[in-house]
Amino acid sequence: MSRKTRDFFSVEWVKLELIRTAYATRGGLFAKMDPRMVISWYLILAVVPWLTHDLVTIIALFGITAASAALARVGPLVLGLFLIGFITDFAYAFGAAWVFGGDHETALALVEITLKLATVSLASIAAFVSLDPEELSTGLLAWKAPELLAFGVSYGYRMMPILFEEFGTVFTGLRLRSPQGKKGFLGLRALWRWGTWAVQAFYPIFLNTAKSVRTTVESLETRGFTAAQGRDLRIARLSIGALDVAVVAVTLVAVVGAFELGALFTIA
Template structure:
């Protein structure tokens, strides 16, 4: 009885953890947490993101890059990025930093090599933080409307929105297919040393579920596209009057302008600090 209760409790914890991951992904995709950038005009949010996606590649100064990294880290906190995405970023950042340090030491690198690798790591981390802060704050509708307002092709804007909205469908299809494999499969063997049999079993199930998952999703996609075309979606998206009606709700206010102004001032302050206390890394 005790062993059965422990097994049931473990399965309940696993189920809850999977559900937690699903909920975190949905909260991230649909921007349900709010935050600093969630209430701003999506066009200005994309502009804010482009600043931090481009500026880090225009300098080699570690002081400037550190300042930009700290600004983006503060934006992530104010944007209320979820613990799942933030945890994955921290794990990847620490793992990459350790890997680069070990690689530079193993191949006989000196302090200059370490600083050059630190420069690259800071650039990638800054862009990653800016991406998290911006796209966690944009739901599919806002992101699609912002792209359409910036004169992106209508199909691109629709593809972004549709891809976001297909996320719950993909997750449900994945669970359905995996549950079907589990019902038809033999009872799992003992996990083995460090649970290697369980890892192999999960990996095999995920690979086997890929094809039926894509097939079921393709069927749903075809049904959705046919329904949209029946309602005249393509014509409405490309016609000027349809675009004007769809984008009529976009309104920029002084807070959006203030967001860009403060961002430019912070970037300028980082460069001024870098000029006062330079830590250059020579490229090449």
């Protein structure tokens, strides 16, 4: 069991999970949609939470984004990191209210802002784990985003596998060349060594990755990522279908229902 746990939380597993997330290999509802509509769907849920202070409405909006994240098949790594941050923020909200002498209203105000941030975070996770780099950059171009922004998004995603591979190689080399020593109390010495190696690994990573930068940039330029004609050709491949309209329509109805629910509880 311990070996399975180590394999589950190994550097290789983290690398594979991040690559799956970046390249949208898990599928899901939003992966079948037009990238323009996915971005529009995200903008709706990213703006709406900031238009209300009603806690019931915010909780309902959080439920909508949570269901969307489930439909998007978010990976365990990203979801786990989100849950850790979400629980930590909630603990911080109640802790800050208690330490600084606040009452229940102060705690509720901090909970409200935490739920709003969590709602926007879940919406962004559900949307962007469902789009591969080319679809995301094409969707940005379709919405008149600057060419350099779309180019940077696509280029950054394509550099991720190289960075992870280089990190694994350099980190393993540092482990083999460095003395292992004792683990110390609760393994603190071993944890310190691993942290030191991780920091030291970042310096040679960028030097090794720079060798691949020119080839990648030339490849993207050849495919017309920054040319006007290439932009028109990429946008021409997009098409909005019935699924796109249905998802956005259902989301709008659910958002209106969340506001109606908040108003109902306020009147009651």
